[in-house]
Amino acid sequence: xxxxxxxxxxxxxxxxxxxxxxxxxxxxxxxxxxxxxxxxxxxxxxxxxxxxxxxxxxxxxxxxxxxxxxxxxxxxxxxxxxxxxxxxxxxxxxx
Amino acid sequence: xxxxxxxxxxxxxxxxxxxxxxxxxxxxxxxxxxxxxxxxxxxxxxxxxxxxxxxxxxxxxxxxxxxxxxxxxxxxxxxxxxxxxxxxxxxxxxxxxxxxxxxxxxxxxxxxxxxxxxxxxxxxxxxxxxxxxxxxxxxxxxxxxxxxxxxxxxxxxxxxxxxxxxxxxxxxxxxxxxxxxxxxxxxxxxxxxxxxxxxxxxxxxxxxxxxxxxxxxxxxxxxxxxxxxxxxxxxxxxxxxxxxxxxxxxxxxxxxxxxxxxxxxxxxxxxxxxxxxxxxxxxxxxxxxxxxxxxxxxxxxxxxxxxxxxxxxxxxxxxxxxxxxxxxxxxxxxxxxxxxxxxxxxxxxxxxxxxxxxxxxxxxxxxxxxxxxxxxxxxxxxxxxxxxxxxxxxxxxxxxxxxxxxxxxxxxxxxxxxxxxxxxxxxxxxxxxxxxxxxxxxxxxxxxxxxxxxxxxxxxxxxxxxxxxxxxxxxxxxxxxxxx
Numbered sequence: 001x002x003x004x005x006x007x008x009x010x011x012x013x014x015x016x017x018x019x020x021x022x023x024x025x026x027x028x029x030x031x032x033x034x035x036x037x038x039x040x041x042x043x044x045x046x047x048x049x050x051x052x053x054x055x056x057x058x059x060x061x062x063x064x065x066x067x068x069x070x071x072x073x074x075x076x077x078x079x080x081x082x083x084x085x086x087x088x089x090x091x092x093x094x095x
Numbered sequence: 096x097x098x099x100x101x102x103x104x105x106x107x108x109x110x111x112x113x114x115x116x117x118x119x120x121x122x123x124x125x126x127x128x129x130x131x132x133x134x135x136x137x138x139x140x141x142x143x144x145x146x147x148x149x150x151x152x153x154x155x156x157x158x159x160x161x162x163x164x165x166x167x168x169x170x171x172x173x174x175x176x177x178x179x180x181x182x183x184x185x186x187x188x189x190x191x192x193x194x195x196x197x198x199x200x201x202x203x204x205x206x207x208x209x210x211x212x213x214x215x216x217x218x219x220x221x222x223x224x225x226x227x228x229x230x231x232x233x234x235x236x237x238x239x240x241x242x243x244x245x246x247x248x249x250x251x252x253x254x255x256x257x258x259x260x261x262x263x264x265x266x267x268x269x270x271x272x273x274x275x276x277x278x279x280x281x282x283x284x285x286x287x288x289x290x291x292x293x294x295x296x297x298x299x300x301x302x303x304x305x306x307x308x309x310x311x312x313x314x315x316x317x318x319x320x321x322x323x324x325x326x327x328x329x330x331x332x333x334x335x336x337x338x339x340x341x342x343x344x345x346x347x348x349x350x351x352x353x354x355x356x357x358x359x360x361x362x363x364x365x366x367x368x369x370x371x372x373x374x375x376x377x378x379x380x381x382x383x384x385x386x387x388x389x390x391x392x393x394x395x396x397x398x399x400x401x402x403x404x405x406x407x408x409x410x411x412x413x414x415x416x417x418x419x420x421x422x423x424x425x426x427x428x429x430x431x432x433x434x435x436x437x438x439x440x441x442x443x444x445x446x447x448x449x450x451x452x453x454x455x456x457x458x459x460x461x462x463x464x465x466x467x468x469x470x471x472x473x474x475x476x477x478x479x480x481x482x483x484x485x486x487x488x489x490x491x492x493x494x495x496x497x498x499x500x501x502x503x504x505x506x507x508x509x510x511x512x513x514x515x516x517x518x519x520x521x522x523x524x525x526x527x528x529x530x531x532x533x534x535x536x537x538x539x540x541x542x543x544x545x546x547x548x549x550x551x552x553x554x555x556x557x558x559x560x561x562x563x564x565x566x567x568x569x570x571x572x573x574x575x576x577x578x579x
Contacts, residue, residue, distance in 0.1 A: 008452070015410060015455040016417070016432070017448060018440030027452065033511045034453055038399045041469050044476065051471030052478060054301055055287040055527025056551065060330055075194045081424035088419050091430050 001039060002032040096121050097257040098574070101166060101314045104260060108155055108165045115155065115165030119148040119209050122167050126211065126258045129578065133234050135243075135252040137172050138180045139212040147209040154207055162317060164207030169259040171250050172213040173220055174305075175294040176200050183296045184216045184228035187416050187423045187442030197294025198326045199263060199305050206321045211259050215249030218444045219413065220270055220298045222246050223517060226507055227446040234503070235278060236575040237541055241500040244274030250308050251278040256578040261318055264308045267298050268401055269495070269520025271306045272532035276495035276544025279534045279573060281561060282308045283315050286551050287527035288333035291326030299408035300331070302401075302524040311571055312533065312561035316340035319554065335552065343555045344562040349383030351560065352488040358394035359493030359519055367538040372494050375535040375545045378567055379492070379560075387488060391480040394522065396473045398514055401521040403457050403470035409447075410454025416442060449510060478526040481548075490560055491548040494519055495532040499541035519546060529554050533561045534570035542573075 008027045012019050019027065073086060082089040096118055099107065107113055123141055130136050144167065151165035175181045175193040177200075182188045196204070204210075217227040225233040225248025235243040236256040243252040247264030251274035254262055264271040266284035275282025283306045290305040297303060307318035323337045355376065360369060380386060418424040418438025425441055428434035443451070457466035484491065497516055506513040523530035528548055535545035545564075549557045565571050 003456075007456070011452050011456045011459065013436075014459060015451050016414075016435040016439055017443070017451060018436040019448065020440075023445075027449070030449055030510050031452060031456070034402060034449070034514075035456075037511055037514070038403055038457075038466065038470075040399045041396060041403070041473050042465075044393070044396055044469075044473050046469060046472035046476070049472040049475050051468055052475035053471060054331065055478070055525065056333070058288070058331060058333070061327075063327070072194070076420070079190075079192060079194060079421050081418060081421075090419055091428050091434055093431050 001035050003028055003035065097125060097260070100311060101163070101261060101317050104166050105162045109160065115148040115151040115209060116145060118165065119144050119167050119211070122211055122259060129256055129258060132239065133236060133252050133256055134231050135214055135233055135249045135256065135258060136169070136212045137182055137184065137215050137230050137249070140179060140210055143179070144209050144211050151207050151209060161206055163321060165209065167209040167211045167259060168203065169211050169214045169250060169253050169262040170200060171216055171247050171262065171264050173216060173265050173296045174200050174263060175296065176210065176213065179213060181213065181296070182229070183219050184230055185218045185442065185444065185447070186229045189229060189423065191422055195294060198291035198328060199295065199322055202321050214253055214262060217246035217248065218447050219296065219409070220246040220265060220267055221409070221446050221450055223269065223273055223513055224501070224506060225249065226503065227444055229444060232503055235500050236578050237278065238500065241502055241541070242277070244277035244496070244500065246270035247308060248274050251275060251280055254278070254280055254308055254310060255575060257574065261307065261309045261314055263305060263322070265295055265303060265305045266524065267302045267405060268524050269517050271308055272495050272520050272530055272544065272546060273517070275308055275532040277500040277542060279542035279570070280308055281310065281312050281315050281531070281533050281571060282306065283319060283531045283554065283557065284523065284529060285319065285323065285554050286529045288331050289552070289554065290322045291324070291329040291332050293326055293328040297412040299405040300412060301408060302405060304524070311565055312558045313341065313344060316344060316558045338555055340555050340558055343559045346559045347383065348379065348560065348563050351379070351384040351490070353379055353384050353386050354389035354484055354488035354491045355386060356389050356391045356394065356491060356493060358391050363497050363518065364494060365498045365538070368494055368498060368543050371536040371538060371543040372545055375564070376492060378564060382563055382567060389484050389488060389491070391484060391522070393473070393476040393480050394518070397477055397522045397525060398518055400470045400473040400477060400525060401517070402453065402514055403466050404474060404525070406450040406454035407457050407467050408454070410451045410458065413447070413451055418442070446510070474525050477522050481522070481526050481528060485550045489556065493546050495544035495546040499538050499543060523548050527551060529557055531557045531561055533564060534573070536570055
């Protein structure tokens, strides 16, 4: 199968990934080649085969719903791009 | 000093033949001499390493030391290391001083080891040549015009050039085993869940597994003892006792049943690599093993399955890199969308972007069943092949990589060709099985690795099988001439 420029722009938007206009032909080519490889899966007979999400078919462990983490806000915010009053700052969202 | 095994280094440290500070300084000097050329390290922890070495020397003097106390090691830059740059070889994290330690780092610190630095890798572990690193390619010590393999290429080059006696790596599709193969090392990817993933920056969470990279199976076993074990902070960590992985190293191989998958000796395998692997199998026959041809009929599905599952998980995992809480943020974002899109567009390199896009597409509305669900079903077919095979064999053997190390720059423009070279390693990740690569000889002066795949939690047997081969051969003791 082959993707086109519109497909690449759409998934780049879904992934919140700015890509340069000049790079789009390269992505169209590479992603099309990769999905051509992936197309081989369509020939596999997977009737009645249950999907395998985890290599050991394990289930998520449950734990008691109690607080186990200590508050380390200052430590974590020390490496943040922009903070104020203990909050992470982003461009204004609500007018 | 740099040609000793971990046991020998430990004995010398305990006897006082040399101190940990002297040993650490020796490796720091070697790094200082050779790293400009090899680019194996992103960060060298000079002062910190010497501080750790001083503490280790105190423990040694107080006779309060373990086998690994005072022995230096290098961490792949995927393991969060408190107070140290942990970049994952990405511009996105090129300012990320980790505020916490990965469990692997905690355990290794607690064992008294000395962290020499953080090794180069493919960006976010996505690559098989170490050429996708934001910090530049790593060179193979066996031929500096060639790649060391990847993604743990910096760890591999560091050990091969004797810039570190041992290192950590991580393996999502072969990222420990393939560079081990290309650099003449012993590398082990344990069973999924054996080693905690906490603090190991996530690429594909159902495939990622940490492991040791070493000069011998014995060294790998010693480090695996420390790295392994249940961790409640990793939701898929396995609650299972850790055996002493050195206990069975010398077991006899008489009666060992080895399966050779015919699909692993098919077209695509370099004929000289094939000959080298066949010679290694002969050594096993002489050690008392029996050989049987087996079939893993869904092997051809492994690469396409992997390149849906891994990118899907990567697109999800890497969504946390958004320029808000840590990592790279673009200049002057005009709104929140612009902040996300440009921070990510600027922070990620080409291969990472490709994989995020593949994953986002495979998971998007209308395509989920055709790609992600189908790949998960194919994943079970691949895994079932191994279950059937292990019904009447003990280990599977074959090549780790279809070729020896390629020239720098050879594959960078053709992602699909690069992906196809992962054919022998990725099935073990999809199936959660432990796999090893050990040195098995050379083709035109370049190392060839023998892969050994075992059943779930059979690491002790893999190490035993590798160790007995290393008792009978000396491939693993070969050192590239420029780094003796």
